[in-house]
Amino acid sequence: MATFSSPPLVFTVTRRKPVLVAPAKPTPYEWKELSDIDDQEALRFQFSAIQFYRRYESSDGNPQGDPARVIREALAKALVFYYPLAGRLREGSGRKLIVECTGEGVLFIEADADVTLDQFGHALRPPYPCLEELLYDVPGSSEILHCPLILIQVTHLKCGGFIFALRVNHTMCDGAGLVQFMNAVAEIARGAQLLSLPPVWQRDLLKARVPPRITCTHIEYDEVTDTKDTIITQEDMAHRSFFFGPSEVNAMRRLVSQHLQAHCTTIELLTACLWRCRTIALQLDPEEDVRMVCIVNARSKFNPPLPAGYYGNAFALPMVVSKAGTICEKHFAYTVELVKKVKASVTEEYMKSVADLMVIKGRPHVTVVRTFIVSVLTRLGFQDVDFGWGKPKYCGPAKGGVDVLPGVVSFYTPFKNSSGDDGIVVPICLPVVAMERFVEELEGFLKFANNCPEVVGPSKVNAKSSCIIKSSA
Structure with missing residues (x-):
């Protein structure tokens, strides 16, 4: 495991x-309702992504051209297909969000930086130095209503490379939808006249039923009072990212039975590990409930699946709850099983039930009290977005967590380390003292796992030493 912080x-x-930047051609003026998954309270914020690209020359040795100009022109053409993104959000009765397709356009910034890509060194992962300069928050642009829905900044580097940074109103699309839009811009930048994957609106597919009815259990939307002031704030916050490659994942696998090894994924192992180490680091009351949400892309859960090209929000926020002491003290396999169970709970009926709940309960926010939220971006395709300068050197979320949920959300992003190992980078945001404990606990956990004999039967964890002690059962 390697850990990184900004130099x-x-x-x-x-x-x-x-x-x-407005659509390159006239587009329809109309009003389009968002789905009842799109306009829930938890998605009413802006999220960002950042891509670092090296200088690229064509076979004749000539540069490809000015990336800012190429991308800006491609953006205008892509917005002809994705014209709702050039509009503005309004709020109707019942807090229903509707996009007015005005064709006003999205915000675009061109910039120059007196730095080369190589000077970033290990900082090509969150948190980034001077992020606020690489994705400038234009005054008045970050509201949910009546504002541009997308902000893009292309920053030229001294070496000829560039940085593409983007911020989008989350109610309009999720990570998969954002990558789809970015690929549309990239295809046109490379010379395409038509898109290989046309966009699909059809937000009615995820609207509440008539009449709405809650048919599943949704503890993620329970109203929970933070009686012990455990919600993490921005003050005194530490941001670090952690790389997990094959050796770290294989070590975690050794801590679960052979049967569980055959049925659990890398994501489930990693999430269980981070949730456990994070819970220990926060030093919560053992009797306090702790929560974990593993965001699940639900496109394939529908029968038939949602149409290819659907770029709205199509994910669930299933939650599992356990006592803090139980997560810290029980065997690692216990936490892995919890993660597996919560991921498997998402079905088509579950998604319809969520949409109905939003209408019945007034679009509540997901509870963030003692909650750890995991968003897996490894298969979305950020790493394949090519504007004509090749694939990015780094791609993914611009920072750990989001502004409205500091210290709560972590993103899993694909990454290749300096040794050439493919793995996952995870940004973590915690209070400074808790971050110190987190690093110590994580390093101890992985060190022990590497030296531990493979678990065959039931076992348990000694919380004080993080050691695995086989039970006599």
């Missing part, structure tokens, strides 16, 4: 004036 890299960014 003291200082550079200057010079920005042009932000401009609105």
Whole structure:
């Protein structure tokens, strides 16, 4: 496992004036309702992604051209197909979100930075130095209603490479939908006239039924009072990212039975490990409930599956609850089983029930009290977005957590380390003291796992030493 934090890299960014990029051709003026999955309270924020690209020259040795100009022109053409993204959100009765397709456009910034890609070194993963300069928050642009739905900044680097950073209103699309849109821009930037995957709106597929009826259990939307002030705030926060390659994952597998090894995924092992180490690091009351949400892409859960090209939010936030002491003290396999169970709970009926709950209960927020949320981006395709300069050196979320949920959300992003190992980078955001304990616990856990004989039968964890002690059962 490698851990990273931002080095003291200082550079200057010079920005042009932000401009609105409208669709390249006239688009329909109409009003389009979002789905009842889109407009829930938990998604009413902006989320961001960032891509680092190296300089690229064509076979004749000539540069490809100005990336900012190429991307801006491709963006205008892509918005002809994705014209709702060029509109503005309004709120109707019952807090229903509707996009007014005005064709006003999205915000675009061109900038120059006096730094090379190589100078970032190990900082090509969150948290990034000077992120606020690489994705400038245009004053008045970050509201949910009546604002541009997308903000893009293309920053030229001294070496000829560039950084593509994007912020999008989450109610309009999820990670899969965002990658779909980015690929549309990239295809056009590379010369395509038509898209290989046309966008599909059809938000009615995830609207509440008439009459709405809650048919599943949704503890993720329970109202929970934070009686012990455990919600993490931005003050005194530490941001670090952690790399998990084959050796770390294989070590975790050794801590569960052969039967469970055959039925659990890398994501389930990693999530169980991080949830356990995070819970120990926060030093919560053993009797306090702790929560874990593993975001599940539900596109394939429908019969038939949602149409290819659907770019709205199509994921669930299933939650599992356990006592803090139980997570810290029980065998690692116990937590792995919890993660497996919660992921498997998402079905087509579950998604319909969530949409109905939103209408019945007024679009409540997912509870964040003592909650750890995991968003897996490894298969979405951020790493394949090619604007004509090749695939990105790094791609994925711009930071750990989101502004409205500091310290709660972690993203799993594909990454190749300096040794050439493919793995996953996970940004973690915790209070400074808790981060120190987290690193110590995680390192101890993996060190023990590497030296532990493979578990065959039932076993349990000694919380004080993180050791695995085989039970006599």
